[in-house]
Amino acid sequence: MNNTFQIGDRVQLLDEPLEGKVIAIDDTSITFLSSDGFELEVASADLIRLPDNAAREHLSGTVNPSLKEGDSPKRKNPTQSRKKKGQDPPVVVDLHAEKLFPQKNFPDAYELLDRQIEEARRMLEFALRKRIQHLVFIHGVGTGVLKSELETLLRRYPEISFNQADYRTFGQGALEVFIPQSAFS
Template identity: 40%
Template sequence: MVFKIGDHVMVLDENMSGVVKNIVGTSISIETEDGFLLDFKSDELIKDTSKSILKKARISNTAISEKEQPTRKQQKRIKAKDRFEPTMEVDLHINQLVKSSRGMSNHDMLTLQLDTARHKLDWAISKRIQKIVFIHGVGEGVLKIELEYLFGRYNNIKFYDANYQKYGLGATEVYVYQNV
C-alpha cells in the first residue's frame, strides 16, 4: 500500500491509529492521537478512510451549523443516587488478594486482609477520597468485626453498612471527613 504524509492510518493487530508524519523507505512514522511519534513498517499499517470521510462530514456540518442559531449545549444528567456512589471499592476476599491461599492459616489470611484494608484506607485518606466500600463478604463475620475495630481507631471517619441492593450484607462503607 502506498502512503503519503498526512494520511490517516491504523495499525494492524493493535488498537492504535494516527497520521503519517515521515516516510523513510518502508519505515513510516505516525503521530498517534495522544501525540506520540511511533515507527512502523508499511506492511503493519492500513489507510483509515473513515477519518477522511469524517473530516469532510465535519466541514459540511460546521457550515450548516454556522447558518443555524446556536443552541444551548446539553449537559450529561447525573442521577441523584449516582452522585452519592462510592468512588473506591476494595474487595477483601482472599482469592482477590493472592493467587492461592494454599498453606495459609486463617490467621495469616485475616492478617493479610486487615493489612490490605489499612493500607487502602490510609492511601484513600492521603488522596482525599471521601467514600470507600470494603467488600468483606458475609461468612461468620470475623473480618467485619475486625474491620469495625480497625475503623474505630481513626478519628476522621465514620462507617456503616454499604448499599444493601448492590452489596447485600457483605460490605462496609467508610466516609472520610476531609476537614479534620
C-alpha cells in the same frame, strides 16, 4: 402525626429513606411494597405514615401550576438525588481470600485475617493520602470475624464514618466508609 396504618397508606422507614405503600397489616407487623418493587415486612413502630399529595402540597405551600387535576408530580430517581454533582464512585476493596491470593495458596486462618486487615489499613491510608472520600470494603458474610476486626480498625480513625453498604449494590457483606474533607491534612 397519627401512626395507625391502613392499607394503601404511603409510609417510610424511620431509619432509611425507603418508602412505599402498605399492602398488608397484621397484629405484629406491616407489609409494604417499596418504590423499588420489594415487599418488606416491618414492625409498625419502624414506620411513619407520609401525607398524601394534597396534604404535602398544603404543608409545603407549593403547587406545581403545570399539573392538571389528578396528575401526580414527577419525582427524581432517589439514587440520582443522593449523588452530588461530580461525586466520584467509591473505591471498592475486596478482602476475599481469593482476591488477595489469586494463586489459591491460602495461608491459615490467622495469617489470612492478618493479611486482610493489613490490606484494609493500607487502602485506608492510601485514601487519606490521595484525598479519596468514599470507600467500600467487601468483607463477605462468613462468621463475622473479618467484619468485626474491620470495624475495630475503622474506629481507630475518629474522623471517618462507616456503615453497612447498600445491599442492592454490594450484597450484605460490605462496609461503606466516608472520609470528610476535614480529615485530610
